[in-house]
Amino acid sequence: xxxxxxxxxxxxxxxxxxxxxxxxxxxxxxxxxxxxxxxxxxxxxxxxxxxxxxxxxxxxxxxxxxxxxxxxxxxxxxxxxxxxxxxxxxxxxxxxxxxxxxxxxxxxxxxxxxxxxxxxxxxxxxxxxxxxxxxxxxxxxxxxxxxxxxxxxxxxxxxxxxxxxxxxxxxxxxxxxxxxxxxxxxxxxxxxxxxxxx
Amino acid sequence: xxxxxxxxxxxxxxxxxxxxxxxxxxxxxxxxxxxxxxxxxxxxxxxxxxxxxxxxxxxxxxxxxxxxxxxxxxxxxxxxxxxxxxxxxxxxxxxxxxxxxxxxxxxxxxxxxxxxxxxxxxxxxxxxxxxxxxxxxxxxxxxxxxxxxxxxxxxxxxxxxxxxxxxxxxxxxxxxxxxxxxxxxxxxxxxxxxxxxxxxxxxxxxxxxxxxxxxxxxxxxxxxxxx
Numbered sequence: 001x002x003x004x005x006x007x008x009x010x011x012x013x014x015x016x017x018x019x020x021x022x023x024x025x026x027x028x029x030x031x032x033x034x035x036x037x038x039x040x041x042x043x044x045x046x047x048x049x050x051x052x053x054x055x056x057x058x059x060x061x062x063x064x065x066x067x068x069x070x071x072x073x074x075x076x077x078x079x080x081x082x083x084x085x086x087x088x089x090x091x092x093x094x095x096x097x098x099x100x101x102x103x104x105x106x107x108x109x110x111x112x113x114x115x116x117x118x119x120x121x122x123x124x125x126x127x128x129x130x131x132x133x134x135x136x137x138x139x140x141x142x143x144x145x146x147x148x149x150x151x152x153x154x155x156x157x158x159x160x161x162x163x164x165x166x167x168x169x170x171x172x173x174x175x176x177x178x179x180x181x182x183x184x185x186x187x188x189x190x191x192x193x194x195x196x197x198x
Numbered sequence: 199x200x201x202x203x204x205x206x207x208x209x210x211x212x213x214x215x216x217x218x219x220x221x222x223x224x225x226x227x228x229x230x231x232x233x234x235x236x237x238x239x240x241x242x243x244x245x246x247x248x249x250x251x252x253x254x255x256x257x258x259x260x261x262x263x264x265x266x267x268x269x270x271x272x273x274x275x276x277x278x279x280x281x282x283x284x285x286x287x288x289x290x291x292x293x294x295x296x297x298x299x300x301x302x303x304x305x306x307x308x309x310x311x312x313x314x315x316x317x318x319x320x321x322x323x324x325x326x327x328x329x330x331x332x333x334x335x336x337x338x339x340x341x342x343x344x345x346x347x348x349x350x351x352x353x354x355x356x357x358x359x360x361x362x363x364x365x366x367x368x369x370x371x372x373x374x375x376x377x378x379x380x381x382x383x384x385x386x387x388x389x390x391x392x393x394x395x396x397x398x399x400x401x402x403x404x405x406x407x408x409x410x411x412x413x414x415x416x417x418x419x420x421x422x423x424x425x
Contacts, residue, residue: 029256130251
């Protein structure tokens with residue numbers, strides 16, 4: 001679908017670009033959200049990403065590389081935005097989903113049964129814990145974990161996006177998972193809270 | 199296969215990116231080595247756990263539209279000759295007129311009207327010495343001149359009308375095309391909006407059903423316990 005839309009767009013059909021946007025805006029926004037940690041900033045990153053894609057799509061030689069190219073642009077913009085480092089705000093969504101975990105630490109979330117009234121809330125809290133855990137590991141490992149676990153990219157694609165050797169990427173994935181396990185263990189989050197043996 | 203080698207392959211195996219040839223050797227080692235087996239299970243658990251963070255719906259409506267051009271710009275692109283640059287044109291005309299006058303002066307050109315015909319004479323060596331003769335303009339000459347002027351005016355007006363009709367037709371075509379394009383975009387947006395509303399309604403109905411089921415279940419349990 002994307003290949004065809006790219007072809008049409010390059011031949012002047014602007015509505016084809018909107019097809020590309022609708023196909024990719026959610027994955028890119030989720031990628032940015034997990035990377036930068038703020039929904040509003042992630043939306044801004046997504047918007048900037050597609051504007052850059054719009055301006056530069058004619059430079060993409062091989063349409064089959066679109067996904068990696070798009071992630072590369074999104075990552076660069078995420079990094080630029082974080083470098084600016086001026087904006088730190090919590091969106092309504094973050095508050096609703098417990099994005100910043102409110103005033104609770106992971107341990108308190110785990111210990112307070114009143115904070116887990118139902119499965120939906122439990123899922124939201126779990127998402128908040130995982131978000132916090134990802135923030136604890138080094139950036140070079142976090143980006144690989146996000147791309148692999150949530151974006152479903154192959155290791156060679158991640159290596160291409162990051163412009164790093166394949167073995168380096170795999171190594172970062174391994175150490176990233178290990179570091180996450182350690183962080184979660186330190187928070188004393190156990191099988192009964194998460195549903196999995198750590 | 200050694201444990202150190204296996205560690206490098208753990209993530210390949212975990213995400214199904216291991217070469218088929220290696221899978222058998224790897225699995226063989228995992229069966230025999232408790233340490234590597236534990237390591238793999240732990241990585242698998244962490245990976246599964248990460249999947250518990252679902253995607254969010256950012257509720258974004260990014261739409262790219264073609265930049266709208268002013269009608270005058272559209273006309274200029276369609277009929278480029280319609281809008282010459284005025285200062286440039288004036289300068290060109292003035293230069294041409296000045297050159298013509300200079301040429302006429304240098305060549306001692308004389309233009310006269312005799313019996314309805316224009317007479318043109320020129321000399322590089324001064325005006326020919328001839329007896330001054332007063333031009334004779336008859337009524338017939340004037341009528342002829344008026345008729346020629348009238349024809350010229352009619353032709354200019356006709357040409358101007360034709361040109362305006364062409365311009366209007368082109369502008370209208372462009373306008374219709376823009377309106378069609380805008381309508382297509384609106385329809386696409388409208389369609390997506392409807393889809394979203396439908397999805398939300400379905401989710402809401404499902405949730406309502408769930409609550410009603412819960413209430414019914416609760417009431418029936420209460421009834422049983424009272425009996």
